[in-house]
Amino acid sequence: MKRAIMNSIRFFMAMALALFGLATVSVPAAQALTCSVTPDNIPITFTYHGAQLAITGQSASTDDLIVTITSEPVDTALKNYEKVGGLVWMKKGSLEFKDAPRVYLLDSTADLSRILSAAELNQNLLGFDALRGHIRIEDSKGNPADGKWFDEYLKFKKHENVYDMREGTIVRQHGENGNTYKVDVAWPYQAPPGIYTVNVLAVRNGKVVERASANIEVKSTGLVAALSKMAFDQAGLYGIMAVIFALLAGLGVGAIFKKGGGSH
Amino acid sequence: MYMYLPIALTSVNYLVVMGLGLAVGLLSGLFGVGGGFLMTPLLMMVGIPPTIAAATDANQIVAASASGTISHWRLGNVDFKMGLYLLIGGFAGGAGGVQVIKLLRATGGADFLIKMTYVVMLGGVGSFMFVESLNAMHKTKKAKASTAPPKAAPKVKNGGFFAALPMQTYFEKSGVTHSALVPLVLGTFVGVLAAIMGVGGGFLMVPVMIYMLRMPMHVVVGTSLFQILFTCIEVTYLQAYSNHTVDFILAIILLVGSVFGAQIGTALGKKLHGDQLKILLSIIVLAVTVKIVLELVMEPSILLSYAGGH
Numbered sequence: 001m002k003r004a005i006m007n008s009i010r011f012f013m014a015m016a017l018a019l020f021g022l023a024t025v026s027v028p029a030a031q032a033l034t035c036s037v038t039p040d041n042i043p044i045t046f047t048y049h050g051a052q053l054a055i056t057g058q059s060a061s062t063d064d065l066i067v068t069i070t071s072e073p074v075d076t077a078l079k080n081y082e083k084v085g086g087l088v089w090m091k092k093g094s095l096e097f098k099d100a101p102r103v104y105l106l107d108s109t110a111d112l113s114r115i116l117s118a119a120e121l122n123q124n125l126l127g128f129d130a131l132r133g134h135i136r137i138e139d140s141k142g143n144p145a146d147g148k149w150f151d152e153y154l155k156f157k158k159h160e161n162v163y164d165m166r167e168g169t170i171v172r173q174h175g176e177n178g179n180t181y182k183v184d185v186a187w188p189y190q191a192p193p194g195i196y197t198v199n200v201l202a203v204r205n206g207k208v209v210e211r212a213s214a215n216i217e218v219k220s221t222g223l224v225a226a227l228s229k230m231a232f233d234q235a236g237l238y239g240i241m242a243v244i245f246a247l248l249a250g251l252g253v254g255a256i257f258k259k260g261g262g263s264h
Numbered sequence: 265m266y267m268y269l270p271i272a273l274t275s276v277n278y279l280v281v282m283g284l285g286l287a288v289g290l291l292s293g294l295f296g297v298g299g300g301f302l303m304t305p306l307l308m309m310v311g312i313p314p315t316i317a318a319a320t321d322a323n324q325i326v327a328a329s330a331s332g333t334i335s336h337w338r339l340g341n342v343d344f345k346m347g348l349y350l351l352i353g354g355f356a357g358g359a360g361g362v363q364v365i366k367l368l369r370a371t372g373g374a375d376f377l378i379k380m381t382y383v384v385m386l387g388g389v390g391s392f393m394f395v396e397s398l399n400a401m402h403k404t405k406k407a408k409a410s411t412a413p414p415k416a417a418p419k420v421k422n423g424g425f426f427a428a429l430p431m432q433t434y435f436e437k438s439g440v441t442h443s444a445l446v447p448l449v450l451g452t453f454v455g456v457l458a459a460i461m462g463v464g465g466g467f468l469m470v471p472v473m474i475y476m477l478r479m480p481m482h483v484v485v486g487t488s489l490f491q492i493l494f495t496c497i498e499v500t501y502l503q504a505y506s507n508h509t510v511d512f513i514l515a516i517i518l519l520v521g522s523v524f525g526a527q528i529g530t531a532l533g534k535k536l537h538g539d540q541l542k543i544l545l546s547i548i549v550l551a552v553t554v555k556i557v558l559e560l561v562m563e564p565s566i567l568l569s570y571a572g573g574h
Binding site: 246 | 267270271273311323327330331376497500502506512523526564565566568571
């Protein structure tokens with residue numbers, strides 16, 4: 001009897017586990033968040049002027065989405081203007097912006113403040129307010145700098161087109177392929193070569209429930225890469241080449257003007 | 265229309281950059297100035313980082329000044345002897361000036377002093393040239409209107425202290441006699457100031473040659489270009505070697521414009537009188553001074569910037 005009861009309990013537990021398993025596997029399988037970037041490899045050639053990226057994937061139709069493109073955080077030193085002698089504006093000191101991504105581009109299906117709480121945004125480093133809390137700003141002596149410098153940093157980066165936030169730009173589609181999303185991003189030519197990460201977050205009921213990511217590689221190629229390498233690895237030769245080329249160009253044009261029977 | 269620059273790590277409209285080269289090259293051929301005081305801020309406006317703008321500008325000036333020097337040499341406007349003395353002084357002064365700047369920076373507040381020196385020198389030189397050439401033009405008009413026979417041109421000779429100096433040398437092309445020490449010392453003085461201010465010094469050297477060495481305006485332009493050529497070769501090499509800030513591609517785009525600009529400038533200069541050239545240069549120098557003063561007193565729209573630049 002006891003054995004029968006135990007067997008029954010085992011059976012029900014197995015059934016419950018199987019059902020739970022089905023539930024957890026089958027539901028997300030239909031809603032699995034995916035992410036792909038086209039193109040995911042951006043070659044920098046002489047004609048490079050940025051690129052047009054298409055970020056696409058599948059997601060649950062009811063979830064809100066946030067897409068970010070960021071780089072590894074770095075420390076960036078910038079000069080800051082201050083008023084000297086109460087009269088003139090000059091680059092006086094320097095500030096270090098620590099743990100700041102070189103690029104920070106964000107797109108979402110709706111206003112961030114409506115999708116997630118401030119605490120969740122901060123925890124996931126989403127939005128400029130979250131960056132404000134994350135990036136440490138120090139003066140040349142290592143002392144924490146005034147918070148106003150974050151606003152200036154943001155202006156500086158936005159001016160370079162490498163920081164941007166666009167809310168409500170992700171487009172959803174419901175078709176034969178299920179629920180898909182798409183967002184077009186103008187990749188700024190000002191972003192230096194490197195590997196960048198695209199993160200897609202699915203948000204349900206004020207919580208991040210799923211993530212997917214992809215990488216973009218921005219890389220110098222051909223003569224652009226060769227010149228860049230030479231400037232650093234063979235700086236002396238590069239300097240001589242720059243001087244000789246300029247001299248030849250100057251003297252050559254001088255000769256052309258003479259041959260051309262110009263005014264000389 | 266766009267070209268990516270491998271060292272500046274940015275993309276520029278090459279027609280705009282070529283146009284800048286053409287305009288500044290024209291000034292170079294016309295007035296014998298390198299044009300760095302104009303080109304560096306213009307390059308920064310099209311998105312080039314300041315350190316790369318300044319170093320690459322020196323690279324393109326090599327081409328423009330080579331082009332301008334050869335044209336002026338053909339016209340007999342280059343006093344190589346005077347240029348060499350000024351150059352030796354300029355190199356010595358430049359090396360000394362770099363040490364002065366290190367000392368000033370160590371004491372703090374040097375940037376304010378540098379900027380003020382720059383504004384005062386530009387403003388002073390520009391105003392002096394403007395007034396002087398305006399007076400000279402009035403005198404020429406009066407002389408033309410007068411029926412009296414024209415006076416013989418005064419013989420250019422330095423008296424007093426300058427005449428008492430040893431190593432008196434006749435500079436044939438310029439038609440002046442000076443102690444060799446005079447261009448050496450003046451070259452050193454301009455070299456020190458140019459190094460402190462972070463500019464090539466053409467706008468200082470030209471007035472020094474006109475008013476202190478009493479050289480004719482057209483020979484001043486050719487000789488100044490000859491001297492600038494060598495200064496910029498040195499700067500280009502040092503910047504490329506030490507700081508990796510010369511963008512070869514940017515320099516090529518600029519020099520395509522500037523070498524033609526220098527030729528046009530030289531041809532145009534032949535059609536203008538010395539006083540007309542002086543007054544035009546003084547107006548440009550004064551306009552740049554006003555622009556710098558405005559930049560200093562008006563709050564920048566963004567209070568952060570990359571290091572470098574004038």
